[in-house]
Amino acid sequence: MASTANRKTDTDKIVRRKLSDQVLDKLREMILSHELRPGDFMPSERALMERFGVGRPAVREALQSLHNSGLISINHGERSRVNAIDASTVLSQSDEIARLVLSTVPANLEHLKQARQMFELGMIRVAAQNATAEDIADLRAIQAEQAQNLDDANAFIAADMRFHTRLAQITGNPIIIAVSEAMLGWLFEYHVSLLHWNGKEDVTLAEHAQMIDLIEQHDADGAVAMMTRHLARSASVFEPKG
Numbered sequence: 001m002a003s004t005a006n007r008k009t010d011t012d013k014i015v016r017r018k019l020s021d022q023v024l025d026k027l028r029e030m031i032l033s034h035e036l037r038p039g040d041f042m043p044s045e046r047a048l049m050e051r052f053g054v055g056r057p058a059v060r061e062a063l064q065s066l067h068n069s070g071l072i073s074i075n076h077g078e079r080s081r082v083n084a085i086d087a088s089t090v091l092s093q094s095d096e097i098a099r100l101v102l103s104t105v106p107a108n109l110e111h112l113k114q115a116r117q118m119f120e121l122g123m124i125r126v127a128a129q130n131a132t133a134e135d136i137a138d139l140r141a142i143q144a145e146q147a148q149n150l151d152d153a154n155a156f157i158a159a160d161m162r163f164h165t166r167l168a169q170i171t172g173n174p175i176i177i178a179v180s181e182a183m184l185g186w187l188f189e190y191h192v193s194l195l196h197w198n199g200k201e202d203v204t205l206a207e208h209a210q211m212i213d214l215i216e217q218h219d220a221d222g223a224v225a226m227m228t229r230h231l232a233r234s235a236s237v238f239e240p241k242g
Contacts, residue, residue: 020061038084116183117231124227127170128220135170139212
């Protein structure tokens with residue numbers, strides 16, 4: 001019987017990490033420690049090569065990984081720059097994965113619609129409690145713009161998205177705003193062709209107008225009830241393309 005000392009497991013193996021991964025860890029530390037702050041230019045490739053004692057390929061691969069994760073921006077002709085990191089940055093990195101999940105697992109569309117309903121009901125309650133005269137004026141302007149685009153599906157949908165995003169902005173919570181924009185993007189881009197359907201645009205506009213009136217009156221319960229009816233009626237238009 002083999003002794004315990006002689007037994008080998010996968011966790012015992014020593015794995016030699018790629019140089020680029022090690023450089024990536026060092027660069028992340030520089031950002032997390034605020035040695036590099038949002039808006040700062042990254043050190044030149046040569047400076048990083050000298051600092052870490054590695055070649056140019058390892059530095060370039062690490063920088064590309066930072067760019068892919070949204071931590072820095074790489075623009076041709078100038079040095080990379082550190083990005084400001086917020087909820088919107090984080091969620092934007094999951095866009096492709098979210099669309100892949102929606103397209104490959106149809107049941108997730110229903111899950112997303114349910115999540116959006118729960119989210120928007122809480123959002124409009126806060127909006128009804130906090131809305132200012134400026135907020136109401138902005139909502140009415142968006143609703144009026146939407147009414148002028150009944151013959152332009154893309155413009156009608158864009159205004160619809162701005163209406164719901166403006167509701168999120170009234171909360172003053174950047175995470176709520178970012179999540180709202182992400183969910184709307186996942187729904188509307190993937191299912192955009194079915195949102196604008198003949199004969200229902202006026203109903204959407206009327207419902208938006210009623211929401212604005214209830215928010216202006218600070219009637220949170222009424223606004224939530226109106227949003228519930230609005231989302232329940234419009235849920236059926238979000239169906240997978242094809």
